[in-house]
Amino acid sequence: MRIALFVTCLADTLFPEAAKATVRLLERLGHEVVFPQDQTCCGQMHINTGYPDDALRLVRRHVRTFAPYDVVVAPSASCVGSVRHQHALVARRAGDERLASQAEEIARRTYELSELLVDVLGLTDLDAYYPHRVTYHPTCHSLRMIRVGDKPLRLLRAVRGLDLVELPQAEQCCGFGGTFALKNADTSTAMLADKMRHVLATKADVCTAGDASCLMHIGGGLARLRTGVRTVHLAEILANTEPAPAPAGRAQRKTDGVPA
């Protein structure tokens, strides 16, 4: 299958390991991955902060960039959620019905990574190997916006060597919320503190999720507390294999607890 990678601006710029792992994983599974170079950002932050008019050009760009592809994948539930639930609205608000229907077309072909693997490719056992104690944080947008359900957990349970531990109050938001973390920094921090407390209670050495943004938030907090717990994107765990067992930190740029 030919799969276009919608990398997301955050993974492209700050968390390339998650995107590289997505490429490695899909290629290992025998698929062709293409990277449409014109892509930049889906505009979610603009939309969620109240600037749908500014986001319009980014929606237009996204639609233009991904129109030629039959299957699009992103290692981010949040950005897939924006494509699915916001792009057409932004186009309609601007009175561009044609763009709206194109956006809806692309939304139908766009998948979050675990959706692509489980629903489209029909896989749960990816022959991955990751010998660590891992807890999974279901990000709000994967849980409630695009509803990936237990797909990430099914994928994780099939990973050899992985000790999956349940995260208490997993469904509670980590407090990121895009510009929420900026505009309501104190509340965001209070939410983060509780999320970190629950992560630490699992005694996991890795906290994973399907969104680099939430991992950045949780990882930033864990790093500041020097807890030693690392945040690793789901794609990086699933891409890891036994023959060349990478140490958990291999996906990291550093091993000093700086999150990926």
Add this chain to the structure above:
Amino acid sequence: MPTTAPRGVGHLRGDEPFPVAARRSLADAQLRRNLGHATSTIRAKSAAVIDEVPDWQELREAGSAIKADTMARLPELLQQLETAVVAAGGTVHWAVDAVEANRIVTDLVTATGTDRVMKVKSMATQEIGLNEALEAAGIEPVETDLAELIVQLGRDKPSHILVPAIHRNRAEIREIFLREMPGVDPSLTDEPAILAAAARRHLRRTFLSTRVAISGANFAVAETGALAVVESEGNGRMCLTLPDTLITVMGIEKVIPTWADLEVFLQLLPRASTGERMNPYTSMWTGVTPGDGPQDFHLVLLDNGRSAVLADEVGRQALHCIRCSACLNVCPVYERTGGHAYGSVYPGPIGAVLSPQLTGVEDNASLPYASSLCGACFDACPVKIDIPSILVHLRAEHVTAYRSEHRLPSAEAVTMAAAAYTMDHLPMYEAAQRGSRLARFAGRRGRGLPPPLSGWTVGRDLPQPPPQTFREWWTQR
């Protein structure tokens, strides 16, 4: 221009922006504990009784559809309700806003010659500041709901739609009773049953001797003129049954088309609200019943900005709210800040979309941002109000309103426009990405990052930017 709720009356506007008020709440460890305990208790109770119902999602769908249909036919349904109530011996009044509603009620009470009224907990009368208006006219309003009584005796403000004293624990309630309740037994303990018994003794004489009561309404059936009040303690029944005169103040959105529609809402409301299969008492009455209950009944239909909410096609969903408060109980923001931070009588997620629409978004401009858009409220809402989408919509409304009221764009607007422009020009985007790498040398605070990352990192440490972006890696493979 739609007419919003007037300033200077009622309780829809806070004194300070949400983040400022939230900071104070967050510092109160006791408050955080009380809220955490109460909201997790109610979440568990509610989840258990919702699990018992096999058709919960179908009931939610129907509730949502009935409300949408109601809003589309609101003028017609209100007139139908009026006709039915009048035919049953009631009197109907229409109040464009809080000022007029307060005047109507005050005049009605004054005409009875009494100087004391008893009240059933009602969001509408809190919204319009009725108690203050009555006091100004020399009339004493007595709140009879236990939580409202705790708030009133403690000279406090309500902080939750359903449980106005949710921010108080049993020990604090005991202290308030010992300090403020006349004739209270000094050996009072903090056992909830003992505290409830103290309230029973305290209010019994009031119930038996007060000739005028004021209530809200949970539902009003246009088809038959029936009104419904859903409660637990029996204070509602006292107010609806014992006095000579009953005055019900109801937001115009509370009307429902038919009697049969109650079968949906009476299943949704208790399970979503108090986590009960059915609340202990529900009273329904139609106008006046000769020989049973108040013989003088007045229904005050309140607009106070609701017509302005109806004018917004996205935002009008907020009028579907049945005031169950499930969205408060699941909201991670509410759980940590409590209700006072929202400034309005309508706190939590529903308040963050309702208050700014009732007042005009600029009078509550910080509320649409008081959410991480986590979506827990949407999932919990028994009538499926898409609160996250309304929040996002109102943020855009605020940006538009700011733009039209100021000559210069806000710093944020400039940043956002620049970021969108940059991201729509690949060479500039790539240059900005390279710029982010410079931040490696500027420390880990993320300064020097291109927008939007610069915004995201205020107050947060970022990981060190990678030596290579993804697209650089891809190009080099």
Add this chain to the structure above:
Amino acid sequence: MVDATMTSRELILGRLRAALGPPPGSPGEVARDYRPAGGAVHLDVLVHRLTDYRASVHQCSDDEVAQVVDAILGGRRVVIPAGLPRHWLPDTVEALTDDGLPADEIATADGVVTAAAVAIAETGTVILDAAADQGRRVITLLPDVHICVLRVDQVVAGVPDALARLDPRRPLTWISGPSATSDIELNRVEGVHGPRNLHVVIVPRGTHHSGG
């Protein structure tokens, strides 16, 4: 006053019409895919739900109701509605028939005995509609003990069944357990302003007038 009211009425209705704009044609049909009325009635569910909310449940024949009332309120003053079947009352209670009794006097009674109109099994709810055997709303409110006699044929499965049986123009009181509050730390505590003791006596079908 009348003129001002008229003005506000027209103003509000005008604003609402303006807010809605031109009618969108026929509004969408409301999908009612939830369970309709007519479900099977399970008496054990009703009993479970009632006791779960701390109501006391007694099951007996119509002739035995008086014994149950005697066990609960024997030797006490009891308010009754004018149309209550008299054979439900034991000789041991002092009966006060409500013919418009003042509230103060009702409040001094120890208990009240009534029939019911409908009961909902799934929610543990008994509903009074102020018929002659149930009386005015106030009599089931002020005394601390309420004994409510229910015939099994008055029990329905769910909320839709109950609404279909009720007359919306009557004053209705839906009762689910004794008076309670959730206002202290969001835990249900029984006993605030209404009767703190609710007894539901379930008697067989169609025996309402046969006994005594």
